[in-house]
Amino acid sequence: MADLTAKKRASMPSKEFGLPEKARTTDQKKESGNYPMPDKAHARNAKSRAAQQRKAGNLTKKEEERIDRKADKIIDD
Numbered sequence: 527m528a529d530l531t532a533k534k535r536a537s538m539p540s541k542e543f544g545l546p547e548k549a550r551t552t553d554q555k556k557e558s559g560n561y562p563m564p565d566k567a568h569a570r571n572a573k574s575r576a577a578q579q580r581k582a583g584n585l586t587k588k589e590e591e592r593i594d595r596k597a598d599k600i601i602d603d
Contacts, residue, residue, distance in 0.1 A: 527567035535562055544572050544593035559584075561593050569597035 536552045543549035544561030554560065559579070561572040576593040579585040585593075 527571060528565055530562060530564065530568065532556060534564075538562060538564060544576065544596055545589060563597060563600055566601050566603075569600040573597045 536555050538549075538555065540546040540549045540555075542562060542564055543555070544563060545559070548557075549555045549560040549562070555562075561576060563569040563572050573594055576585055576590045580587065580590040
């Protein structure tokens with residue numbers, strides 16, 4: 527997986543996150559739990575992390591499904 531520095535993550539548009547509403551500001555983009563997906567490797571990672579967080583009770587089924595759909599679009603390109 528390519529490195530995603532804090533600076534790169536902060537400069538990414540919100541639409542490149544699995545949950546864009548949780549990544550609207552620079553500070554929010556730095557937080558965990560918003561699933562950045564700038565490439566296929568990060569999209570696969572986002573799917574895995576979302577499944578873990580769903581199992582732990584930190585994500586709703588709907589949020590996990592949204593992340594999966596977005597990741598699948600990136601992976602299938």
